[in-house]
Structures are given as C-alpha cells and as structure tokens.
Amino acid sequence: MSLIDLRFDGKVALVTGAGRGIGLAIAQSLAAHGCAVAIQDIEIDVAQTEAARIGESGGRALGIGGDIVDLALPDRCISEVVRQFGGLHILVNNAAIQSTRNWQEFDATEIRRILDADFVSPIRFCQLAASIFKPQRFGRIINIGSIQQRVGNPDMLPYSMSKAALENLTRGLARVLAPDQITVNLLNPGYFNTWRNRFDWKDQQELINKGKSYVPIGRIGDPEDCAGIAVFLASNAGGYITGQTIYVDGGMSVK
Numbered sequence: 001m002s003l004i005d006l007r008f009d010g011k012v013a014l015v016t017g018a019g020r021g022i023g024l025a026i027a028q029s030l031a032a033h034g035c036a037v038a039i040q041d042i043e044i045d046v047a048q049t050e051a052a053r054i055g056e057s058g059g060r061a062l063g064i065g066g067d068i069v070d071l072a073l074p075d076r077c078i079s080e081v082v083r084q085f086g087g088l089h090i091l092v093n094n095a096a097i098q099s100t101r102n103w104q105e106f107d108a109t110e111i112r113r114i115l116d117a118d119f120v121s122p123i124r125f126c127q128l129a130a131s132i133f134k135p136q137r138f139g140r141i142i143n144i145g146s147i148q149q150r151v152g153n154p155d156m157l158p159y160s161m162s163k164a165a166l167e168n169l170t171r172g173l174a175r176v177l178a179p180d181q182i183t184v185n186l187l188n189p190g191y192f193n194t195w196r197n198r199f200d201w202k203d204q205q206e207l208i209n210k211g212k213s214y215v216p217i218g219r220i221g222d223p224e225d226c227a228g229i230a231v232f233l234a235s236n237a238g239g240y241i242t243g244q245t246i247y248v249d250g251g252m253s254v255k
Helices: 021-032 044-056 073-085 108-136 154-180 195-200 204-214 223-234
Strands: 012-015 036-041 061-065 090-093 139-144 182-189 245-248
Touching: 012 021, 012 073, 021 036, 021 044, 021 090, 021 139, 021 223, 036 044, 036 073, 044 061, 061 073, 073 108, 090 108, 090 223, 108 139, 108 154, 108 182, 139 154, 139 223, 154 182, 182 223, 223 245
Parallel strands: 012 036, 012 090, 036 061, 090 139, 139 182, 182 245
Antiparallel strands: none
C-alpha cells in the first residue's frame, strides 16, 4: 500500500440521503476515486438522476429510493446494493430529519419519527453492513452528525440529541469492530451551504453574512469541504483512524 492510497477500485459504497448536499458530494467524490456508489434518497428520481450523471462521467452508480423513517429501508437498501454491485465496503449514514421549533412544541409522534430516522435507522444500517464487512475483514462506517449535538440547540432538541446518540454509537462500534479491521468514525458538519440551510435562509446574502459572523474561518462550508475528509476516512490511508468525532466546521466548535 502506498502512503497515500485514495483509490477505491473494486470497492462499493452506500451513501444515504445522497440526492443533494453533503451526501451527494461524498458520493461523487468516492465515485471520482474509483468507487462504485449507491445513492439513496427519499426522492428516487433525484437519486437515479445523480447516479446517471456519475455514470455519464465514467463511474458506476445506482439510485435507490426510500424514506429513512421506514425501518424496513436498511434491509431493502443493503440487499439491492449487494445484488447490483456484488458487495459492500463503505457505509455513509448521512440521511436525517431536522425539525426546528421550540422544544416544548414537539409531540411524541414527531420525536419518535426523528429518532427513527436519525438514530434507529443508522443502527440497522450498521448492523447489516457489519455482517458483510466482518467476513471480508474490511469495512468503513462513516456516520454524519452535526455541530448541534455539541451546542445542544433547544429549538432542534430531538435532532441534536439523536446526533449525540450517534456519537456514542460510533465509539461503541469502533471498539467492537476494530478486530475485524472495520473502522467507524463520525463527521460533524458545522454551518454549510446546503439546500436545507438555503431553505431556512431565503436571502443568499444573509446566508453568506451569517457564515462570516458565526464561523471563525470566515465563511460557511461547501459540501465538498466534508467530502474530502470522508474520502480519506473511507480509504486505505484512513485505516488506522477509528472511534473519532471530527468537526468539519471552520472552527465553530472551538469558539
């Protein structure tokens, strides 16, 4: 192995919530480095369109639809990836539900829905992926958290607490899966220029100004800022890093 080996020839990745934003940037970057990629998104047309674009660029990609709230999705999704590509080596748990309102206004049904999407479903994806990774003695699990789990935003409480739970899951799985050469890490994005944040901030200039005032590095993040570290962690070069929480936030977490 070379000191910096970022090629994924012969490898297969599944990225959930990858129809746009950070998930899409990770999927595109993995594909650009030779990985076959399955793009899961709630909108199957979006997933298939992005998969087709990767194919047009010479890569191999598959679009899979489904709602992350549906706890039958992980089994169906993993089975489809293995059927189409013959295996699985990398799992990126990116899909999530994010709701914003006063914490006392969340009812039990919505709290359960967010927890199912943001924590229960990722656990199931990890269980299924690990059962494939163990016999081949290779696997990469990258969970996507949020800076909100650190700040404890009361207006995003179910979301932020589910991401905090994901950090504990990451640490626990890293310990138990390490002997099988499976790494598990958590990436926590800060404030990013994604469709979700653009929806919250209709005025693009307001979004830019928010980045300048909130982020020490002086700008909001682009999805590609998260894709680079994800590619590294998924590669052979990242094989000695596990159980870590890595903030990709332009310095917000150290303010």
